[in-house]
Amino acid sequence: MTNKLILPVLAFSMLTACVSPKIYKDLEARHEALKKEHQTLSDENLELTAAKKQLETDLDALQKQYDETLAQRNKLENDYKALKANHDNLQNSYDALEKNSSDAIARNVQQNRELLAQLEAKEQALAAENTRLAELKKELEARSQRVAELERVIAEKDAHMHALKEAISAALTDFEGKGLTVEQRDGKVYISMENKLLFSSGSWAVGAEGRRAVEQLGAVLSENPDIAVLIEGHTDDVPYSGSGQLSGNWDLSTKRATAIVSILRENHGINPENLTAAGRGEYAPIATNTTAEGRAKNRRIEVILTPKLDEISKLLNDI
Known part of the structure; x- marks a missing residue:
């Protein structure tokens, strides 16, 4: 039995010895x-x-920026509503004072114009913030989708392994x-x-x-x-x-x-x-x-x- 095992080992050794240095x-x-x-x-x-961790960090930062922009938009919207209410009150006052002296009417008109200018500026700022908010939301959704896809692929790799x-x-x-x-x-x-x-x-x-x-x-x-x-x-x-x-x-x-x-x-x-x-x-x-x-x-x-x-x-x- 020992001889039968030795002969294949010797034969294998002779074959491997023939392998050239090259x-x-x-x-x-x-x-x-x-x-x-x-x-x-x-x-x-x-x-x-490391890239996945960095992407998650960026996603958290973007979410925070989105939340801050949303809060700013809400504040501008409240300011706009307050200014509009003030404008409506002044308009009512203007109608009431229309019968008074021209000086009082002129002052009321000037104040009304100033409020209208402020209102227009707030409307423009609100529109700009809404546009920026929409862009941030779109970017946030795209990043979230890419992170989710990356996590799905990694999970599939782990499950396969x-x-x-x-x-x-x-x-x-x-x-x-x-x-x-x-x-x-x-x-x-x-x-x-x-x-x-x-x-x-x-x-x-x-x-x-x-x-x-x-x-x-x-x-x-x-x-x-x-x-x-x-x-x-x-x-x-x-x-x-x-x-x-x-x-x-x-x-x-x-x-x-x-x-x-x-x-x-x-x-x-x-x-x-x-x-x-x-x-x-x-x-x-x-x-x-x-x-x-x-x-x-x-x-x-x-x-x-x-x-x-x-x-x-x-x-x-x-x-």
Whole structure:
């Protein structure tokens, strides 16, 4: 039984040894580019969140400005009504005083003209405020609609990622308690698989049970073509002591991530452009390296699923 396991490992090692330096460098270059793209997506996600908060702040300010303008309009309307009532009283007085002396009539006429001028000015100011109020209301409604649309898209993305997380959890339920976890945070889905499920010590050849887990994960990913998939390899901080093709923990973590990508690429429903393999070595631990249990948790593969943000970016550009 041992000989049957050793022969495939030796054969795989001989095949990987035949990879030319040029191909390996090309893969490394592609990895760096994809890593930068992943960082860009993460930065864009932070920028989108900040933009949403700024838009909500602007919306509150606009609402306050709208309320102040409405109060000003109401005050002008009350002033207008008071002036009109005063004008009506003076008109009545004018009619009564029409029979009096021409001097008294002249004074009343002058006062009446002044009040009419004030009334006209108030009417013009009220019309201007009504126009400004209508414009502010229109802008407020447009901003509110864009914010609502942005919130709807973000909510749909979160709901889609939650459904994806639930689908992955259901697909990988057979591996619960075997070093596999699935969680959703910051708008992404994280699948963590400890190396005990996937690899033998110092090896990047995926075992039978680990392959089955990756294939079941691939079946779910093939039904979600708009998801970016980052596969990260991680090790503990114990220096690699083997010999041969590996130069250290970073090299080992990269080869393990690439091995997972190779299995996922066997599923033709997954777009290879959505796949990124990255080696993190021992530089992103999730537990202490001072205990065997902590080191076991740090030796892992993390699959990070990120939704595409094109629609949200377009909404922000429209705003």
